[in-house]
Amino acid sequence: METVVLVTLAASAVRATTPLLFAALGGLFSERSGIVNIALEGIMLFGALTAALVTYYVELPVLRETPGARVPYAPWIGLLAAMVVGGGVGFVHALVSIRYKADQIISGVAINLMAIGLPAVILTGLFANSTTSAPVANRLPSWTLGPLTFSPLVYGAFVLVPIVWYVVFRTPFGLRLRAVGEHPEAADSVGISVIRMRYTGVIISGVLAAMGGAYLSIGAFNQFITEMSGGRGFIALAALIFGKWHPLGVLGATLLFGAFQALETQLGGAALLPPTVVQSLPFILTMLVLAGFVGRAIPPKAIGKPFHKG
Amino acid sequence: MNERLAVASLATLAVLAVLVAPWAAFNRETGARSAILLLPNRTIDFTGRTEALRAPGQRVVLSLSLVALGALIGAAALGARARRIVWIAAGGALLVTTMWGLDRFGGAVDEQRLIAVTLAIDDAIDGARPTLDIERLEEIRTTVGERSVAATIEAARTAGLIIRRLPYAGAALGPAAFLALVAGFVALVAGLRVVRAVNRPLDRVLAGAAVPLVSIVLALAAAAVVILVLQPTPQAAGVVIDGPLMALAGRLDTLWYAYYTLFAGSLGTVKGFADALSFSTPLIFTGLAVGFGFQAGLFNIGAPGQMILGAIFAMFVGLYVPGPAAVVLPLAIAAAALGGGLWGALPGWLKARFGANEVINTILLNFVASSLLLFMLSSNPTFAAGAVRVLQLLGVVIGSMLVAYLVPWGRRALGRRPRLTLAALGVVVLVGATILSQPQPGDTPQVLRLPFKVPGSEPKSYEIGEATRLPRLAGLFGLDLRRAPSENQVDLNVAAFIAPLGGLATLLLLGRFRPGLRVRTRAFVALVLGAVAYSVLVVAGLGGFALTVPITNLNGSFLIAIGAAVFVHFFLFRTTWGYELRATGLAPKAAEYGGANLRRNTVLAMSISGALAGLTATHYVLGGALEDYALRQSIPINDGFDGIAVALLGGNTPVGVVLAAFLFGVLKNGGSSLNITFSDLTRDVVSMILALVVLFIAAKGFLGEGYTNPLRRAMALGETPTEATGEGEADARAQRPPVYGPPPAGADAAGEGSAPAAGAPSTDREDPS
Structure with a gap:
């Protein structure tokens, strides 16, 4: 009995970690290149929306022909579209922050604001309903690996951690990325294009965050709901700081937050605490973490500063 | 941007519009189906029921408009003086022609409407149904020319005859005429630069307003794409789109009417205006809150949470503090400010003490505040017995912390190793919680019944007491619309508003242009002028302006908001504290060197910012803007985020914030009409426009440094800047094609406060993530 509860808890912690991990690893690319990406939350929402809409419209013609048919490729196309759109939103953030040297936080906030308004407008146009998309019949499948049964994106997120570590710390690309975030003038002087590296970093962060969003809408659920990310983008950002901008640290931090969210579901479900109280716990935890009593985080030195090319 | 290019491209756009876009609409049905007019005499009908209308003078208007617009474009090639004179002449001609054409057209439409009304009355008199007052109708029939169409319809209604289905709903401006007017106005203003006295103030306005204006126009243009994609041209069943011109005109009309709907309701009627002010x-408040934070170099995204806390505090005072309004009402307002202020001070303190970034903390506190509000207004929250014990533990720990902090040596002991203290506390709480939360025999879940929550599942509190309620607009005029809904006429003495303003302006202007005059003389002149203005205005009939007070949510909170704006202006620009805060915002290192206490300023700025956000409770709780005078879960906390857009658009200054807030109030009020008028659009279009405004302002309207950087703009205008060193040179180099080389030393330092020396940890250090 006890073990069943624990296994359920662990599994739901892993699921809750997945979107956070995607977003935080995405944020890592952006912030390591020196661009604050507070837009993670909004990019997740755009990813979730795109995934749900594209999946729905890909499977629609088939389902019209033969109701109830499986369309196994639909969610994958949805995921791909989400990645493209995420990259696109990342590009907008990069364009405004790099090309126009905007305050990166304001630019990110603008994207987050847009992610509240635009989905509602689009949903109204498509489904005459401003808060939810039509449910999709084909979610991402569940893959069983031994005792584990998860969405492929869950495996993907965890596999991504060593990959990101390798890319950021063992490849020339990663070295340049970090150099650009630490000391852009120095990087520039040895011939690294600061601008291009930063664009790349922010676009990758958009792609990854959108994958986290797609997991929410077509992996863990079967439709898009406005503001369904519920602050995960911000928690991911905190996890990034907590994890000291390092993939392994990020993994630990997101697992902690994921576990907390899983616990929240369990606590609320078991009527131990009113769900409203439990909801606020991860946010309070995040604030305590940010207050830095668990060790001081040192950000990439050039973060948040526009680069003026000499 | 070059003024020649601007006027010429605007005029070209207007030429295209005059040729192919709707110039006016003369019938508009529910669902936004329209019958529109293209110059000359081309009618396009989407209602399927409207006859074409031939109005006089359209060829004249078309040819004159085209000539004037052609002159505007052609003048761009002339020398400065001739160009501006042509612009004044042609721009003026364009304005006059378009206004005249619209007037003629409106006259023709009214004539047709009147004919239809007369026919309907004739029919009714012939038919002589018993429900009708025939004598009265005949009397109306004989005097039909003396009244307006609307008045005739109203009179007929009192006689029992209801006239519907007029052939035309009335004449309304179309996008082509609007563009012609805009082109004429812009050309006129640009032309006025030939007068030297206009130049300087115009330059100042342009320099300050260019980025916001361009951003708004870009945001509206981007939203236009969304509107066009989502909303098909409204048309009646059976109407066939015939050819590309009709399709294009339909699209343009849809777009135009969507924006018309957004703006017209608020700017065209008293009730709409009051509602816009209410929005x-x-x-x-939230714009001031965010703007105040920006001035001090802090980004307060926590206005939503601060709004909630302000509302909760105000609700407590409103429900539980008895007493006369003169005491309790200020107390409730202060409580609203206190609640928001405390919620703002917390992230300020976290930043000052631990260097925790305020952006993320304020966002997180928004979620916490939302949960708190939901908890307080949810019906009978249930705690497990173990959880109650944990909460009691938390209460004891926090209580003893507070006590320890109040004792000086306790505070010193705790302050010496803050992180260790926190960690130890965390361990105590975690271990204690684990032990206490173990289920024990005989535990029963504890149901909490919150005393202020109304019974039932509706998430709201009881209504606050009468004494703490702010009066609505009618109440401010001394009317009670609930008791006597029909007595809503007041005599508004407009002169008594305008004359003192004129006197004040005289006083200020004299001070600026005749500084030699003694104050006493100036005051006397201002007083005399004010008195003269008052008598002239009264003679002009503005002494008793009959106003029908609309039923609206606008309430006394608006006055508090204006007062808050005045306070913020005074505080920021007229006090030492404000000066220090602004200095901290501009260059924290320099300010600290100059003696500013950064930590204290951070907490202070966040508290004031939070207090301003908390004051929104005066509108939503004390002002009863949400249906009733209660704390409701539906309090629209997105206003807090919209405050970011307001602050940015208003350039973080109180005056700008008030103007920007009014614009957004208009848009929000229009957003609700958008829901009703169009089948596929929602008010969310407005929140999208707001987000776009923030994005474009962040990108400085894509204007490029040549325009937004004052130094470079001066250079572009051909005036030699006096201090073209350092920053200017670095920027000039930034414009050159990429050359690898050492970065300009001044470039970084010229921006915001640069980072401190490497490896020197300090709490005020910007680490913005």
Whole structure:
């Protein structure tokens, strides 16, 4: 009995970690290149929306022909579209922050604001309903690996951690990325294009965050709901700081937050605490973490500063 | 941007519009189906029921407009003086022609409407149904020419005859005429630069307003794409789109009417105006809050949470503090400010003490505040017995912390190793919680019944007491619309508003242009002028302006908002504290060197910012803007985020914030009409426009440094800047094609406060993530 509860808890912690991990690893690319990406939350929402809409419209013609048919490729196309759109939103953030040297936080906030308004407008146009998309019949499948049964994106997120570590710390690309975030003038002087590296970093962060969003809408659920990310983008950002901008640290931090969210579901479900109280716990935890009593985080030195090319 | 290019491209756009876009609409049905007119005499009908209308003078208007617009474009090639004179002449001609054409057209439409009304009355008199007052109708029939169409219809209604289905709903401006007017106005203003006295103030306005204006136009243009994609041209069943011109005109009309709907309701009627002011009230507060933070170099995204805490505090005072209004009402307002202020001070303190970034903390506190509000207004929250014990533990720990902090040596002991203290506390709490939360025999879940929550599942508190309620607009005029809904006429003495303003302006202007005059003389002149103005205005009939007070949510909170704006202006620009805060915002290192206490300033700025956001409770709780005078879960906390857009658009200054808040109030009020008028659009279009405004302002309207950087703009205008060193040179180099080389030393330092020396940890250090 006890073990069943624990296994359920662990599994739901892993699921809750997945979107956070995607977003935080995405944020890592952006912030390591020196661009604050507070837009993670909004990019997740755009990813979730795109995934749900594209999946729905890909499977629609088939389902019209033969109701109830499986369309196994639909969610994958949805995921791909989400990645493209995420990259696109990342590009907008990069364009405004790099090309126009905007305050990166304001630019990110603008994207987050847009992610509240635009989905509602689009949903109204498509489904005459401003808060939810039509449910999709084909979610991402569940893959069983031994005792584990998860969405492929869950495996993907965890596999991504060593990959990101390798890319950021063992490849020339990663070295340049970090150099650009630490000391852009120095990087520039040895011939690294600061601008291009930063664009790349922010676009990758958009792609990854959108994958986290797609997991929410077509992996863990079967439709898009406005503001369904519920602050995960911000928690991911905190996890990034907590994890000291390092993939392994990020993994630990997101697992902690994921576990907390899983616990929240369990606590609320078991009527131990009113769900409203439990909801606020991860946010309070995040604030305590940010207050830095668990060790001081040192950000990439050039973060948040526009680069003026000499 | 070059003024020649601007006027010429605007005029070209207007030429295209005059040729192919709707110039006016003369019938508009529910669902936004329209019958529109293209110059000359081309009618396009989407209602399927409207006859074409031939109005006089359209060829004249078309040819004159085209000539004037051609002159505007052609003048761009002339020398400065001739160009501006042509612009004044042609721009003026364009304005006059378009206004005249619209007037003629409106006259023709009214004539047709009147004919239809007369026919309907004739029919009714012939038919002589018993429900009708025939004598009265005949009397109306004989005097039909003396009244307006609307008045005739109203008179017929009192006689029992209801006239519907007029052939035309009335004449309304179309996008082509609007563009012609805009082109004429812009050309006129640009032409006025030939007068030297206009130049300087115009330059100042342009320099300050260019980025916001361009951003708004870009945001509206981007939203236009969304509107066009989502909303098909409204048309009646059976109407066939015939050819590309009709399709294009339909699209343009849809877009035009969507924006018309957004703006017209608020700017065209007294009730709409009052509603727009009501919508803008909370935006003024949140815009001031965010703008105040920006001035001090802090980004307060926590306005939503601060709004909630302000509302909760105000609700407590409103429900539980008895007493006369003169005491309790100020107390409730102060409580609203206190609640928001405390919620703002917390992230300020976290930043000052631990260097925790305020952006993320304020966002997180928004979620916490939302949960708190939901908890307080949810019906009978249930705690497990173990959880109650944990909460009691938390209460004891926090209580003893507070006590320890109040004792000086306790505070010193705790302050010496803050992180260790926190960690130890965390361990104590975690271990204690684990032990206490173990289920024990005989535990029963504890149901909490919150005393202020109304019974039932509706998430709201009881209504606050009468004494703490702010009066609505009618109440401010001394009317009670609930008791006597029909007595809503007041005599508004407009002169008594305008004359003192004129006197004040005289006083200020004299001070600026005749500084030699003694104050006493100036005051006397101002007083005399004010008195003269008052008598002239009264003679002009503005002494008793009959106003029908609309039923609206606008309430006394608006006055508090204006007061708050005045306070912020005074505080920021007229006090030492404000000066210090602004200095901290501009260059924290320099300010600290100059003796500013950064930590204290951070907490102070966040508290004031939070207090301003908390004051929104005066609108939503004390002002009863949400249906009743209660704390409701539906309090629209997105106003807090909209405050970011308001602050940015208003350039973080109180005056700008009030103007920007009014614009957004208009848009929000229009957004609700958008829901009703169009089948596929929602008010969310407005929140999208707001987000776009923030994005474009962040990108400085894509204007490029040549325009937004004052030094470079001066250079572009051909005036030699006096201090073209350092920053200017670095920027000039930044414009050159990429050359690898050492970065300009001044470039970084010229921006915001640069980072401190490497490896020197300090709490005020910007680590913005």
